Amino acid sequence: MCGSVQASLWRLSPSEEKVPLSLMMGYSCITALLCLSCGLLVSSYKIEAHEWDKLILTHQWPQTFCSMESCETNLTYWTIHGLWTNKGNMCNSSWHFNESQIQDLLPEMRKWWPDLLSSGPSATFWKHEWTKHGTCAAKEEAMNSEHKYFSKALDLYHKLDLSGVLTQAGIVPGENPYSLEKIEGVIVSVYSAKPKIQCTHLNMEQALGQIEICFDRAFQLTDCEGHEADVWGGLNDVLAYELDEWGGFGVCNSSMPVVYPPYKSAKQRGGGYLP
Secondary structure, eight states: OOOHHHHHHHHHHHSOOOOOOOHHHHHHHHHHHHHHHHHHHHHHHHHHTTTOEEEEEEOHHHHHHHHTTTTOOOOOOOOEEEEEEEEEEOOOTTOOOOGGGGGGGGHHHHSSSTTOOOOOOOHHHHHEEEEEEEEHTSGGGGGGGGHHHHHHHHHHHHHHHHHHHHHHOOOOOOSOOOOOHHHHHHHHHSSOOOOEEEEEEEEEEEEEEEEEEEEEOOOTOOSSOOTTTOOOSSSSOOGGTTTTTTTEEEEETTSSBOOOOOOOOHHTTTOOOOO
């Protein structure tokens, strides 16, 4: 672009004419200023395009997940799927996950942030979350280390107590479906912020699967939807090996009832959800 600007300036003076030195210097200054302005605009755009302004704490309902994935779980509370920024991912590929840095958090991590697809250690799952999302969240001082990132996610999760909030409002796993409006209304009444509630279809029914609660950079609750820069249409964040049989969750259809799948034994599930 700068080259074309310079070329257009020089076309103002035919090559066969002698151009005064002062005029040449003037052209050069104008060209330099234009190029500098262009560079600053492009640089600012790049920074702004990758700068996040919202954190998304994603909760997943183990019973729905395992009905989809044919895994087994006896968990009866909402677990953490991840703490994500609304812009950017894998912001620092050289910042590798090191489990030894979160040794003191492991008991909590195993309980509240488990890999539902594995009965063993969840390090692969946590590594994925750190590499893809933690390295971006780390741009905020309060999460600028691996330990701070996972500790902050656990702290926000416990402060929200989503399982307790839903239970106290009478929204519990069972056979009777709920309206999306009721589930969302309970969450908004407690947190004063709109969540993103996601479902999947199991045996022709809409099943509750994930609930996202959002925060701004100061860790204050904020609406999850309504920001024009947010992209909600794509697949949710999942590990690569999850994509074989699971296409992800989508925003629940407000015109359909929402089933909150109860715990089923392996025999009852038989590899799928029983309404």
